[in-house]
Amino acid sequence: MVFTSITFAFFLPVLFILYWAIPKKTRWIVLLAANIIFYMYGGALFILLMLAIALVTWWCARRIELSPDRKKAYLVSSVIVVLGMLGFFKYADFAIGTVSSICGLFSLSFSPAALRLALPLGISFYSFAAIGYVADVYKGRIPAQSSYFRYLAFVSFFPSVLSGPINRAGDIMPQIDEPADFDYDLAAAGLRQMLWGFFKKLIIADTLTLYVDPIFDNVRFYFGMTLIVSTILYTFQIYCDFSGYSDIAIGTAKLLGIRLKDNFKSP
Known part of the structure; x- marks a missing residue:
């Protein structure tokens, strides 16, 4: 779903009414559901990658807090995994196409089945937001979120998941966990x-x-x-x-x- 679509013109008013009509303590659940619906509209399978990146970074942040003597290893591991996923989806087809072209210059046979990987929507934005969260926990700026689903509400926050802006978890998560009164x-x-x-x-x-x-x-x-x-x-x-x-x-x-x-x- 994109902001300029007709679907979004119906999606946002419904969410606005529902979000402000329910008790504060359950608003994050409605927001999480809205995030997932918004994102899945562009491709249901892409949500699996987001869930995986969120799970890896959530778990690593928890381990950083619970095992401070090994926190650097967990930070590095989370960065490697997330950037590895990001790099694979962004550059796998390009790399294979380049190798195939080079092999063709030397009359070598290299014709793997084309991956034709569609680039998951917003993968760069939510990947770096997730890495930033782990880094903030590592530096002691914020505590690790104990709930995976509350953390997922931050990573998948639909207004910024497709094209930013990228915000620190310490700025957004408290606003999701403790919603303000309507202003x-x-x-x-x-x-x-x-x-x-x-x-x-x-x-x-x-x-x-x-x-x-x-x-x-x-x-x-x-x-x-x-x-x-x-x-x-x-x-x-x-x-x-x-x-x-x-x-x-x-x-x-x-x-x-x-x-x-x-x-x-x-x-």
Whole structure:
């Protein structure tokens, strides 16, 4: 599911009503369910990788706290496992394709079945958030979360799981574990920030894409001022695309009473 989809336009209001209608102590459960539904909409199997990364980092953080004499080993192990998973899914197809091309230059046979691995949505963002959590426990900044599912609610937090911003566990987990009372001003600010994000993404970035993409797709046919202007416009397109998504994420979190750190404060 993406922020600009029709599905999200129905998903968020339902979650907003349900989240604020139930008692505080059970809100994290509703949030976790919403996170999983949001993420699985883009591919049900991808959730298994997220669950695995969350399980590894949760367990390592617990062992760091329970076995301080071996905490460095658990930290390193968690980093290796998570980065290994991240690297495999991001670069396995590229590596095999490169080896196959090189072998072809020397008339060597190397034709493995194509992996054609789809890149799991948001894997970079939740992987680094999970590693950051283990590092914070290792440094004593935060205690290890005893509940795997409460920790999973942080790792899978849907507003930021696809495109950030990446936030420290120490900033987000307390807000999930101990929800605040409904704040009208915060919710209104969140809605305004969401609308501003949609404007930047849908009106500015997507409009500039219509002009920029055809030029860069056929760059050999364009010269001089056209390339200069398109390069400048491409800069604005990228900025409005990423900052727009960031504003939507931060605004969505505010609707749930959760404050994410600002991103893209200035170009």
